[in-house]
Amino acid sequence: MFDIQEIRSQFTILNQQVNGKPLVYLDNAATSQKPNSVLEVWNKYYTELNANVHRGIHTLSQLATEEMELSRRKVQKFINAKHDFEVIFTKGTTEGLNLIAYILTQKLKKDDEIIISYLEHHSNIVPWQLLCERTGAKLRVIPIDENGILQLDYLDQYLSEKTKVVSVNQVSNALGIVNPIEEIIAKTRKNSDAYIIIDGAQSAPHFTIDVQKMDCDFFVFSGHKMYAPMGTGILYGKQEILEDLPPFHGGGEMIATCSFDGTTYAGLPFKYEAGTPNVGGNIALGAAIDFIEKVGQSTIQNHENALLEYAQRQLLEIENLKVYGEKANRTGVVSFNLEGTGISSDVGMILDKMGIAVRTGHHCTQPIMDFFNIAGTVRASFAIYNTFQEIDSLVEGVKKAQRMLS
Structure with missing residues (x-):
């Protein structure tokens, strides 16, 4: 049985608060956290x-x-x-x-x-x-x-x-x-x-x-x-x-x-x-x-894909939010922008104040950004220890960012 709380208990760093809020770490494509066993x-x-x-x-x-x-x-x-x-x-x-x-x-x-x-x-x-x-x-x-x-x-x-x-x-x-x-x-x-x-x-x-x-x-x-x-x-x-x-x-x-x-x-x-x-x-x-x-590669893949599907569905309910690569076969990442609200880093900074860690900018892929005629995106990326509740926090944070930047 996949027990997400048991998994999370192996990552001590996830227990901390950032800016007075529980850490929601969604920057796994940049680097993952390390379990205590490692x-x-x-x-x-x-x-x-x-x-x-x-x-x-x-x-x-x-x-x-x-x-x-x-x-x-x-x-x-x-x-x-x-x-x-x-x-x-x-x-x-x-x-x-x-x-x-x-x-x-x-x-x-x-x-x-x-x-x-x-x-x-x-x-x-x-x-x-x-x-x-x-x-x-x-x-x-x-x-x-x-x-x-x-x-x-x-x-x-x-x-x-x-x-x-x-x-x-x-x-x-x-x-x-x-x-x-x-x-x-x-x-x-x-x-x-x-x-x-x-x-x-x-x-x-x-x-x-x-x-x-x-x-x-x-x-x-x-x-x-x-x-x-x-x-x-x-x-x-x-x-x-x-x-x-x-x-x-x-x-x-x-x-x-x-x-x-x-x-x-x-x-x-x-x-x-x-x-x-x-x-x-x-x-x-x-x-x-x-x-x-030990966790199981199929378990990891299934959980992360479920997180991706849930995150994309919830984010796309936000008006004027664009997901890049929305219709492509994807794993682990949702990359998006709030249209008409400035640069992606503004959204990232607001999310950080809520304890939510995402990556913003061009992600060392400037040709992709040039193709879409944008400076960068907000990227949330997932790992085995992330939860659906954390996705809810991300979505609420993006909504708050939209209100503050509009």
Whole structure:
């Protein structure tokens, strides 16, 4: 049985008041809160196990190494990677995407093409623009329609022997739209030999991921959006591709041998994990996966989708309120504006005075905002600990904001 109060009791931070009001935390697409079980594991590392990994024969180093490698295997199972060494620890989605764009430099040349979509976070735009600057490749962008839905007819037109990279998100952070990844990958495989990269920052927290079934070449996501500490993330890459590509950072851990005459590189995953990792955070990421699996991924998905449906229905009853991507398949996010009441941050500040935390602005997706001819939106985003009563508080807060700003 799903007991929302039992779930909420595991998140101490939710018990506090903000501006004299009970905290209503609806900014989960930016970062989720952390359950006590994750914080306890993180704290235990620093109070009982603190040592560098993979380098020591002493007991603490061995124990820390065992715990971090156990976490890697948990991630492997979580995304159904074929091998645990295909799982690379990173600082987050942004680092993962930059890593991929950098190591692909030698694979592209002038007039090759990279395809992304209009729905991308800046982290899945700028690294590819930089790759184009380094190589002379060209960027092509799949457009969206008035509902924020990708127009995949353009993907059919763009795909050719020149296509070397296709990189898209599975879920839009700004609108919550779930993109048809399976269809995009199938079209790409049929019409090109491009590398396929999936940004899973907003999908990994919300539903089951299977990278083998998906048949992507790379999949990246962040820990902090799925109940783990900040500064944690994962890059998955197929073994044969990672072995073929060069390292990203140079330093300790990623070498097999090093001399002034030359260096040879370590095998996977260490080839891409130079330097001291975020050991405590990486171990706590495994604990976050334990939490998700204990609650149940289907339970999380069903609850969050019910919250989304309820929130959208209630918000749309407010006169002159527009939901962006209203008719698209979405998860976890409702992004809206009160028309005729100024900028989104005004609404956000009024909600904050009522203890309600939402995100306002362009959400690092300025092209989406430009498409809709707006400066930004108010974004409420959901997690397993949110309640229908909190949605009611949000709706009442938006109504109050409308009265104050009209």
